[in-house]
Amino acid sequence: MARVVVDVMLKPEILDPQGEAVASA
Known part of the structure; x- marks a missing residue:
C-alpha cells in the first residue's frame, strides 16, 4: 500500500x- 501513497x-x-481511499486505509 506504500506504493499507492x-x-x-x-x-x-x-x-x-x-x-x-487506499491511502487513507
Missing part, C-alpha cells in the same frame, strides 16, 4: 477517489 504524493494532480 507514494504514487499519490508524486501525482497530487491525479487524486482518484479509489487512490485516496
Whole structure:
C-alpha cells in the first residue's frame, strides 16, 4: 500500500477517489 501513497504524493494532480481511499486505509 506504500506504493499507492507514494504514487499519490508524486501525482497530487491525479487524486482518484479509489487512490485516496487506499491511502487513507
